[in-house]
Amino acid sequence: MPTTPAIRIDGLRSRYGDFEAVSEVSFEVREGELFALLGTNGAGKTTTLEIIEGFRAAHAGTVRVLGHDPYRERRAVRPSMGIMLQEGGLFADLTVAETLDHWRGFVPDPRGRDETLGLVGLRDRAGVRARQLSGGQKRRLDLAIALLGRPRVLFLDEPTTGMDPEARRATWEVVRDLVAGGTTVLLTTHYLEEAEQLADRLAIMHRGRIEVAGTVGEVVAGHGDRITFHVPDGLGVAELPALHGTAATISVAGGRPLATYALGAAGLQAELYELLRWADERRIGLEGLQARSASLEDVFLRTAGGATR
Numbered sequence: 001m002p003t004t005p006a007i008r009i010d011g012l013r014s015r016y017g018d019f020e021a022v023s024e025v026s027f028e029v030r031e032g033e034l035f036a037l038l039g040t041n042g043a044g045k046t047t048t049l050e051i052i053e054g055f056r057a058a059h060a061g062t063v064r065v066l067g068h069d070p071y072r073e074r075r076a077v078r079p080s081m082g083i084m085l086q087e088g089g090l091f092a093d094l095t096v097a098e099t100l101d102h103w104r105g106f107v108p109d110p111r112g113r114d115e116t117l118g119l120v121g122l123r124d125r126a127g128v129r130a131r132q133l134s135g136g137q138k139r140r141l142d143l144a145i146a147l148l149g150r151p152r153v154l155f156l157d158e159p160t161t162g163m164d165p166e167a168r169r170a171t172w173e174v175v176r177d178l179v180a181g182g183t184t185v186l187l188t189t190h191y192l193e194e195a196e197q198l199a200d201r202l203a204i205m206h207r208g209r210i211e212v213a214g215t216v217g218e219v220v221a222g223h224g225d226r227i228t229f230h231v232p233d234g235l236g237v238a239e240l241p242a243l244h245g246t247a248a249t250i251s252v253a254g255g256r257p258l259a260t261y262a263l264g265a266a267g268l269q270a271e272l273y274e275l276l277r278w279a280d281e282r283r284i285g286l287e288g289l290q291a292r293s294a295s296l297e298d299v300f301l302r303t304a305g306g307a308t309r
């Protein structure tokens with residue numbers, strides 16, 4: 001049975017003066033799913049998020065969070081929302097415990113302080129002042145503040161920026177547990193691996209519009225396969241073969257030229273066979289040879305380059 005989406009955006013537009021930062025954006029976030037909003041710099045993610053959070057009015061279109069207009073019916077919906085601000089809630093001289101105590105005062109029936117610190121792995125930092133925390137620990141304290149009200153809908157704006165890989169993975173576990181417990185999450189991130197790890201569905205924005213949306217599988221489908229290898233020493237780029245008519249593009253990886261074939265319809269097996277036969281006949285070893293499906297990063301880079309338009 002279809003349920004009402006937790007977030008529904010339809011035909012959203014937003015302008016700064018004459019400049020349209022968000023143009024006709026529509027998407028839904030279902031109750032209990034994690035939806036990732038990705039995009040190039042300046043794509044309009046923050047503007048979209050601020051409108052959904054109720055901080056900014058839309059110029060056109062409809063926005064509903066749990067069935068309410070988050071700007072006009074703020075009081076009805078705000079208690080159900082958790083917003084992870086970018087260090088907005090931290091006071092340099094308050095300890096971690098004092099920071100949470102301060103914010104607990106604004107939330108009806110808040111989550112316990114120790115429980116919240118335990119959730120984000122900051123229990124052993126309770127007595128440390130905010131200004132003495134590392135960048136990643138500050139982000140975890142921002143997350144703790146957002147979780148105090150046991151939100152039904154949680155907004156995470158680049159939640160793991162500044163975290164080391166271990167802290168990032170620990171935060172992903174926290175977020176996974178929240179989603180497993182029924183929390184709806186809208187995430188923005190520049191880390192594509194984060195979206196691949198966490199998102200049930202995602203959208204990629206570019207220049208104010210959503211260019212592609214769906215599950216990771218749906219988004220990468222139709223973007224073909226990739227074959228890559230290091231261009232052998234002494235071989236000119238012009239000497240590389242075209243595989244079923246597709247020429248290699250050259251980038252630099254590890255200080256060496258890397259050949260990439262973005263393949264289409266012929267299929268990976270046939271094109272790989274053609275390449276290996278070519279190399280065999282010339283007794284050339286293909287170092288670092290990889291054959292794989294398109295990744296989210298491939299789709300993102302194509303979107304950023306305008307290739308999907």
Ligand SMILES: Nc1ncnc2c1ncn2[C@@H]1O[C@H](COP(=O)(O)OP(=O)(O)OP(=O)(O)O)[C@@H](O)[C@H]1O
Pocket residue numbers: 016019021039040041042043044045046047048
């Ligand atoms: N207050 C403002 N006044 C004028 N233009 C703005 C303002 N805020 C944002 N913009 C412009 O609107 C566009 C969208 O900005 P937004 O911050 O929403 O993008 P973003 O996707 O969050 O970018 P990033 O990933 O770089 O944070 C950009 O071109 C930006 O320069």
